[in-house]
Amino acid sequence: MAQQRMLKFVKTAKETPEKRDASVRSHDFHEIYREFADAKAAEQASRCSQCGVPYCHSHCPLHNNIPDWLRLTAEGRLEEAYAISQATNTFPEICGRICPQDRLCEGNCVIEQSGHGTVTIGAIEKYITDTAWDMGWVKPVKPGVERAESIGIIGAGPGGLAAADAARRAGLQVTVYDRYDRAGGLLTYGIPGFKLEKDVVMARIKQLEEGGVEFVMNCKVGEDISFDAIRGKHDAVLIATGVYKTRDLRDPGADAEGIIRAIDYLTVSNKLSFGDDVPEFTDGTYNAEGKNVVVIGGGDTAMDCVRTAIRQGAKSVKCLYRRDRANMPGSQREVQNAEEEGVEFVWMAAxxxxxxxxxxxxxxxxxxxxQPDATGRQAPEPIEGGIYEEPAEMVIKALGFEPEDLPKLWGVEGLDVTRWGTIKADFKTHMTSLPGVFAVGDIVRGASLVVWAIRDGREAADEIVKFLDATASVAAQ
Structure with missing residues (x-):
């Protein structure tokens, strides 16, 4: 009987949650997708083919057991669906909102490949966990056994938070250090509320605090506390700082007032959403209202900037990207959302x-x-004589991020980095060149996806437990 609730992709068409009308949503920072109703979530989950080789599972960095929780959702067993979802993903409600499902699970769905339209995995994942929060199924971490060892985590972004959760579940004492006044990293200050409302992130922070994770905020390593002091205080250290250094422009006039970094622009906007007093917005530096805005770049950060500028009341918003639409790195779904809201994309322009x-x-x-470059993508080349002037009172640089020079910034000797400046860490154990010091997320991978940072953080926590067990075993001999 249960099986009959599945395999309905032949008769039931793909549906996604309704989007708020662009004319309405472009004036606020609330999430643009409405919630699935119970019946609609169960109906869409029932489209899963329960295939023998689930490519959605294998193409998810966390290897979520997607067919299992889709089936449980179709059967109305939502608490069990949440338990299975949470077992492999520390923050399923966040991934359900911001993961590029079109490139990962949904893009590799078997029924999508057969022409029936993918199962709307991300929306159902979000629905399951939002329901779990509403029903009180999400509980603070309670380890079975408390351990005396402690871990210091530098960086309160997705990688650091995922590691903190896993380490606490293993019974370790966890302290997280972060430069900002709120935890969450880019989840809090980099991603706008129309993609990820901030109460969703703050709920997870509160859950970690209630589970015993200590947060030390407004703490800059190398200034407020030394790296050596953190190493001396804890039995293991995890570096999860992310990458925040903006790739710069070297064109004539690039240092003019009004040319700003994407991360600064988005941080100011997100601080406003918390009700903070932000002088840089009040004085107009990071306020797009009434201005012709040009955003340079084609990734998801650029999409966040153009859509934020629309909401701030910009006179016009244009996005310059040096390749064509098919070759842009950002989500095509985000491009469509931006176009609906009034953003103009200028392709093949630099x-x-x-x-x-x-x-x-x-x-x-x-x-x-x-001709294709070293990565296989066609390299952009200038068209002779193809030059014109584009009015702009605000220019936002969204060219990607590079790692800061942490060994120099922190005064650390022996912390090896790669030729790209990222921290060199073992692929399996996440251990750096310093014993007992681990590293995860973008500071190792370079700028990447939130879901990869979560995977790294979970794995590193397990490896840290193994390291501490081995250390204790040697000491006991």
Whole structure:
């Protein structure tokens, strides 16, 4: 009987949660997708084919047991569905909102490949966990046995938080150090509320605090506390700082007033959503209202910036990207959402210079795609004579992120880095060149996805427990 609730993809069409109308949502920072109703979530979950080789599972970095919790949702067994979802994913409600499912689980769904339209995995994952919060099924961590050993985690982003959760479940004493005044990293200050409302993140922070995780905020390692002091205080250290250094522009006039970094712009906007007093917004530096805004870049951070500028009341918002739409790194779903809200994309265009101080215009170079570069993508090349001026009173640099020089910043000797400046860590154990010091997430991988940081954090916590067990065993001999 239960099996009859599945395999309905032949008769039941794919549906996604309803989007709020662009004319309404473009004036606020609330999430744009409405919730699935119980019946609709069960109906869409029932479209899963329960295939023998679930590519959704294998293409998920966390290897979530997706077919299992889809079936349980179709059968109305939501608490069990949540338990299975939470078993492999520390923050399923966050991944359900911000993961690029079109490139991961949904993009590799078997029925999508057969032409029936993918199962809406992300929306159902979000629905399951939101229901779990509403029903009180999400509980603080209570380890079976408390251990005396402690771990210091530097960075309260997704990798650090996932490690904190897993380490507490193993009974370790956990302290998280972070430079910001609120935990969450880019989840809190980098991703806008229309993709991830902040109460969702704050609920997880509170759950970790109630489970015994200590947070030390407004703490800059190398200034407020030394790295050596953290090492001396804890039995193991995990570096999970992420990457925050913005790739810069070297074009003439790039240092003009009004040319700003994406991370600063998004942080200010998100601070406003908490009700903070932000002078940099009040004085107009990070306020797009009434301005012609040009965002440079084609990744998800650029999409966050253009859609934020629309909500701030910009006069016009244009996104310059040096390749075409098919070759942009950002989510196509986000591009569509941005276009609906009034953003204009200027494909095959790159900045060549800037005029005015404060900035008044961008000199734009038209591009074409030439021979493939080292990555196999066609390299953009300038079109001779294809130059024009684009008015702009605000230019946002969304060119990607690079790692900070942590050994120099923290005054640490013996912490090896790669030629890209990322921390060198063992692929399996996440151990760095310093004994008892581990590293995860973007500071190891380079700028990547939240879901990969969560996986790294969970794995590292397990490896840290093994390391501490081995250390204790040697000491006992």
């Amino acid at each position: 900045p060549k210079g800037f005029s005015g101080n404060p900035v008044a215009s961008v000199t734009v170079q038209r591009m074409k795609l030439g």
